[in-house]
Amino acid sequence: MKNLYEEIHDNVKRALAEDIDTGDLTALLIPEDKALSASVISREGAVLCGVRWFEACFLALAPEMKFDWFAKDGDLVQAGQRLCEIEGHARALLSAERTALNFLQMLSAVATQTRRFVDAMAGTKAVIVDTRKTLPGLRLAQKYAVKCGGGINHRFGLHDGILIKENHIIAAGGIKRALKKAQEIAPPGVFIQIEVESLQELQEALTAGAQMVLLDNFTLSELSDAVALTRQHAGERVVLEASGNITLDNVRKVAETGVDRISIGSLTKNIQAIDLSMRFA
Template sequence: MGLSADIEKDVNQALAEDMGTGDLTANLVPADEIATATVVSRENAILCGIEWFEACFWQLDRQTEVRWFSQDGAAIGAGQALCEITGNARALLSAERSALNFLQLLSAVATQTRRHVDAVAGTGASIVDTRKTLPGLRLAQKYAVRCGGGVNHRLGLYDGILIKENHIIAAGGIEPALRAAEAIAPAGVFTQIEVETLDDLRSALGAGAKLILLDNFDLDRMREAVTLNVRSTSKTAVLEASGGITLDNIRMVAETGVDRISVGSLTKNIKAVDLSMRFSSLHI
């Protein structure tokens, strides 16, 4: 997943939104003043968003130097210095908020993902994201999921087919829906079908479904679904659990034997990691 163009777009939009016609307060600082600042984490987290953070400063001062003490995907602790930045003081002040916003948000997604990944460690189940992302920041958030050890589902409506209840009704049933999807799917595009009952699962397996979403199955039905899948005469499908998944129950869900667990809260219900940036020296 190439990100360079998306990072530039994200950063340009963030700076334009924040600075508008110019940073009035930064004009209190002499135009040629050089400053050094340090970013510190105030809590334990997984670091993510370095490229977005750097790009915010480089857009305003290409001479900005950033020295990192950790990298994306690394565990960081409360009180830990993450990086040191040296550059034009006005540029540092103007870019600070946007840069920290990206780092706080993406680190939060990576941290949330790592918690879920750690919760299912040893079960063989993968943690998968969804399309429940912040508008305009989907690729950034999905990158953060990967930094946290999770797996990306489809990026959008264009790179995967997910057949849900209304698609099945419109197509006239599970098998007709799968056949129609096979006929239109471009090369390399996966097809997944959502089932709500064990009978639906049997129909999907009978029709040769390769990727099946178990929608809001309770634990007993998940276990039975795994058994049905193993006993199926067709090639075993990949089973993904979805709906009502929390950190409190995700281990039990993983232990039913499902292959994947999709969690919307990885990118939707997040609390920014608490970071701060402080000037440590000025060079005139």
């Protein structure tokens, strides 16, 4: 898997190529040697995220561009707050403006939504976990944003974790067989998680030696029963994760059932960009 620096470079390269293609025609209105300065302002409260993607957009076009930030990734910013000042080549500022803001707005949105869920269940033992329901090509970026918002990352892809879902169980011939095969093929350090949809399936998974269980679309009472059953059977050694139809309105109640993790796909797929603007001096 690529490191974060390589990922940022690739993300920005593709995004700029998509927008600029053979050249920014409108930027040609500006003298080639002209310099400009600009400020980025937040129009709403948010958790800032995406500083390195934002900078990389401008630096790809003008390596001498200068930045002065007044907040960093993970900081809570307020409406009307000035986030940074930029100074450098005018054409580069204008050409990269939209792409840079797109990254900053989208990643700040993911971090902000994550923080809302984290805050909603503060004081419980549960943690918020992301999923693979990410924007194509931007998984590492969005998972970075989840961490900035106070959540933790699940597997990054099909290559670094085994999650046995309903269709895998059917194809493998049942929960016991699926777990046994997973235990045989799992590389060292790779976790094995199995999804269950009922208390009966949970009991079967525990009996088969499951160490990590995803409780899919359980009701609150079922989650509480699942926690009690698991602790009675295996103590604290089995990690329980709740998933499905979890919102800001019910996440605290889910956490209070005693589950260890709560995974939420909407952190990365149902997002509304944070309102940011760039003002030129």
